[in-house]
Each structure stands twice: as C-alpha cells, then as structure tokens.
Amino acid sequence: MRSPKILVFAGSIRTASFNARLAALAAKELALLNVDVTRISLLDYPLPLFHGDLEAEQGAPANAVKLKRMFGVHHGVFIASPEYNASITPLLKNTLDWISRVREAAEPPLTAYRQRVFALGAASNGTHGGYRSLMALRQVLELGCGALVLPEQIAVTEAATAFDEMDNLREERHAQKLRSVLGQLVESARHYA
Numbered sequence: 028m029r030s031p032k033i034l035v036f037a038g039s040i041r042t043a044s045f046n047a048r049l050a051a052l053a054a055k056e057l058a059l060l061n062v063d064v065t066r067i068s069l070l071d072y073p074l075p076l077f078h079g080d081l082e083a084e085q086g087a088p089a090n091a092v093k094l095k096r097m098f099g100v101h102h103g104v105f106i107a108s109p110e111y112n113a114s115i116t117p118l119l120k121n122t123l124d125w126i127s128r129v130r131e132a133a134e135p136p137l138t139a140y141r142q143r144v145f146a147l148g149a150a151s152n153g154t155h156g157g158y159r160s161l162m163a164l165r166q167v168l169e170l171g172c173g174a175l176v177l178p179e180q181i182a183v184t185e186a187a188t189a190f191d192e193m194d195n196l197r198e199e200r201h202a203q204k205l206r207s208v209l210g211q212l213v214e215s216a217r218h219y220a
C-alpha cells in the first residue's frame with residue numbers, strides 16, 4: 028500500500044493566526060507519522076469573491092483550478108478552521124465554493140471532495156475552541172460537497188495561551204486529541220492511496 032499524501036491548511040491568513048499554528052503543528056505531527064505532507068497558505072491562492080456573473084464571463088480563476096488539483100493529488104485533507112460569528116471564515120467558504128465549481132473535462136462534479144478524507148480542527152481564544160465553526164464546516168463539506176469527514180475533531184480552547192514557545196500544544200488533552208485525529212486521518216487516507 029502506498030503512503031498517503033495529506034494536505035494541510037488553515038482558513039485564516041492572519042499573520043499570527045492560531046489556526047495557522049494549529050495547521051503547522053498538524054503538519055509536523057503528520058511528518059512524524061511518515062506520511063507525505065503538503066502545507067499551504069491560502070495567502071498564496073488569492074481568489075475574488077465568488078460571483079455568478081464573474082464565473083460565467085471568465086470561468087474559475089487559475090488559483091481555484093490549482094487548489095482543486097491540489098486536493099486531487101492528496102488522499103487526506105486537514106483544515107484548521109477559525110470561528111467567525113459561529114461559522115467559518117468568508118475566506119474559507121469562498122475558497123471551498125470556488126473549488127466546488129471547478130470541473131475539468133468530463134469529470135463528475137465535486138471531484139476535489141470525493142475519493143479522499145477530511146479531518147477538522149479549530150482554535151479559538153474562548154472556552155469552546157471554535158467548535159461551532161467545525162459544525163458549519165462539516166455541513167459545507169458533507170452536505171454541500173459530499174465529502175467524507177471524520178467524526179473526531181479537535182477544538183483548541185483558550186488559543187492565545189494554548190501553544191508553548193515551540194508551538195506545541197501545552198495541554199496534554201489537546202496534544203493527544205490532535206494526534207488521535209491525525210492518526211485516524213492517515214489510516215483513513217490509506218484507503219485512497
């Protein structure tokens with residue numbers, strides 16, 4: 028069986044993003060599991076706000092096609108999702124929406140979301156760790172895009188103090204949960220490798 032390839036990114040491009048830190052830590056932990064990890068920043072894939080007329084006139088932007096193909100060459104995807112007003116960030120929703128619209132040649136719709144597995148995490152500086160963002164993201168991916176999303180997820184509470192100076196999670200319960208989520212992601216992704 029081939030080693031699975033895992034894609035990791037955060038739904039925030041803020042310089043000191045907690046979720047970018049969570050994504051970076053996830054990538055580090057995945058590397059320790061001996062899988063092939065790609066970590067990207069959405070900063071490198073700017074997209075216009077989705078607009079039906081824009082799509083009709085110009086088709087999907089090049090960065091949406093790149094991201095769709097990026098999903099396509101990975102067997103598992105870990106998304107670290109910030110919480111905005113009990114939901115996901117406009118950046119993440121816009122990105123997922125554009126990717127959902129890319130259809131190359133005669134392929135069926137939503138191929139970026141099929142034949143791979145997703146795992147979710149969130150970090151927020153509150154007591155619930157952005158879990159409402161995870162519920163919203165799960166809805167978008169599962170119901171909207173037909174993706175397989177693992178039930179286990181990580182919500183990092185009190186994110187401002189949750190990471191130590193090495194960017195590891197201070198609390199063992201958080202560290203263990205992250206390892207558990209990632210372990211399941213890798214095992215599930217093996218089925219698609």
Ligand SMILES: Cc1cc2nc3c(=O)[nH]c(=O)nc-3n(C[C@H](O)[C@H](O)[C@H](O)COP(=O)(O)O)c2cc1C
Binds near residue numbers: 041152
């Ligand atoms: C418009 C807006 C709405 C927010 N709503 C929530 C919220 O509902 N729950 C929450 O825990 N944090 C909320 N926050 C705080 C974010 O979780 C915080 O800005 C966090 O740092 C964003 O993630 P990042 O660090 O990865 O950029 C909100 C922030 C913004 C800008």
